[in-house]
Amino acid sequence: MRPTRKIAATIGFVAGAALCAFAVHAANEPALQVIKINASKFHFEPDHITLHQGQPVTLELTSSDATHGFMIRTLKIDTDIKPGKVTDVTVTPATAGNFVAICDHYCGVGHGMMKLKVEVKP
Numbered sequence: 001m002r003p004t005r006k007i008a009a010t011i012g013f014v015a016g017a018a019l020c021a022f023a024v025h026a027a028n029e030p031a032l033q034v035i036k037i038n039a040s041k042f043h044f045e046p047d048h049i050t051l052h053q054g055q056p057v058t059l060e061l062t063s064s065d066a067t068h069g070f071m072i073r074t075l076k077i078d079t080d081i082k083p084g085k086v087t088d089v090t091v092t093p094a095t096a097g098n099f100v101a102i103c104d105h106y107c108g109v110g111h112g113m114m115k116l117k118v119e120v121k122p
């Protein structure tokens with residue numbers, strides 16, 4: 001092999017190794033946090049979730065009976081949860097603090113008791 005070809009081969013190898021390192025780094029990025037929440041008359045399960053300020057999270061909302069609502073005013077979330085379907089909501093909490101999610105779709109006599117505590121840690 002002539003010296004110039006040897007250099008070209010070396011550069012190719014280094015570039016390839018760098019690309020591999022980049023791909024491995026990308027695969028090691030932290031996975032998006034996913035929290036499953038099920039609504040039923042008249043509560044949410046779990047009834048307390050912990051999020052982290054500035055970190056995106058996907059809430060997978062399901063209902064095991066009627067249509068419920070899911071509203072967290074401070075986080076600008078307001079959706080319905082229909083039975084037999086998963087409703088995904090992705091949010092990145094901008095501020096830390098304690099918030100409350102409520103059911104805002106009338107679902108029966110205990111409707112007003114449906115609350116879920118949301119703690120956003122700094």
Ligand SMILES: [Cu+2]
Pocket residue numbers: 068069103104105106107108111112114
């Ligand atoms: Cu309700």
